[in-house]
Amino acid sequence: MVGELFDQVVAAVNQLVSWVAAGAMVFGGVVPYVPQYRDIRRTQNAEGFSTYVCLVLLVANILRILFRFGRYFETLLLWQSIIMIATMLIMLNLCTNVRMATELNTKRRAFLDFDWNYFWLWSHFVDYMQCVLAFTLVAAYITYVLLDSVLFVETLGFLAVFAEAMLGTPQLYCNYQNKSTEGMSIKMVLMWTSGDTFKTGYFLLTQAPVQFWTCGLLQVMVDIAILLQVYYYSRYPQKPVSHTASHTTSAKAL
Numbered sequence: 001m002v003g004e005l006f007d008q009v010v011a012a013v014n015q016l017v018s019w020v021a022a023g024a025m026v027f028g029g030v031v032p033y034v035p036q037y038r039d040i041r042r043t044q045n046a047e048g049f050s051t052y053v054c055l056v057l058l059v060a061n062i063l064r065i066l067f068r069f070g071r072y073f074e075t076l077l078l079w080q081s082i083i084m085i086a087t088m089l090i091m092l093n094l095c096t097n098v099r100m101a102t103e104l105n106t107k108r109r110a111f112l113d114f115d116w117n118y119f120w121l122w123s124h125f126v127d128y129m130q131c132v133l134a135f136t137l138v139a140a141y142i143t144y145v146l147l148d149s150v151l152f153v154e155t156l157g158f159l160a161v162f163a164e165a166m167l168g169t170p171q172l173y174c175n176y177q178n179k180s181t182e183g184m185s186i187k188m189v190l191m192w193t194s195g196d197t198f199k200t201g202y203f204l205l206t207q208a209p210v211q212f213w214t215c216g217l218l219q220v221m222v223d224i225a226i227l228l229q230v231y232y233y234s235r236y237p238q239k240p241v242s243h244t245a246s247h248t249t250s251a252k253a254l
Contacts (some may be wrong), residue, residue, distance in 0.1 A: 048183015
């Protein structure tokens with residue numbers, strides 16, 4: 001009797017842990033962007049956040065969804081990708097509105113201009129949506145045509161997780177160009193680090209495809225590099241740049 005009760009308690013605890021882990025996997029990747037979103041809304045300044053982070057995550061998660069058509073993985077990871085795509089679009093919308101409200105240049109820059117000099121620096125959110133939709137349609141068509149190729153499917157999976165592993169590099173470069181981490185939410189980076197560590201461990205425990213956990217390790221290393229930047233630039237402040245120069249640099253690094 002006692003043994004059965006103990007087994008039931010253990011099963012209930014295991015189920016609860018499983019639900020918590022599943023919830024963390026689906027929504028944990030979104031949480032780091034909450035403090036950054038709030039900081040941008042509060043200060044009405046998006047220069048410290050690189051919108052190329054959004055680009056990297058959009059590409060990575062779109063490719064991951066397409067990869068699932070060639071090689072099945074957990075439905076939780078599929079939902080994680082869908083929610084992350086929605087989150088990045090919300091961040092892009094905010095950053096675009098804030099930038100256009102403070103930008104002196106009133107000339108409209110559009111995706112359909114096909115001007116590489118202003119790629120991912122467009123004036124309206126709809127231009128980003130057009131770019132994301134165009135990329136999705138082209139990638140989906142190529143995947144449909146080459147879905148029977150094992151080499152293509154495995155390469156697609158690698159590109160998806162490798163792109164996600166590189167999500168911190170635009171922020172790393174932006175900080176380097178600005179010689180400062182001002183405007184970047186340190187809470188966001190700390191949550192990146194803890195979340196990526198948990199995610200990599202989850203991939204290892206659930207025996208996810210090798211592409212997932214190897215690139216997860218790379219992602220953790222990039223997070224640590226950004227935290228080292230926070231320490232270095234706070235301990236050894238660099239020569240401040242003018243507002244104009246800072247704006248130009250940020251535009252290139254966004």
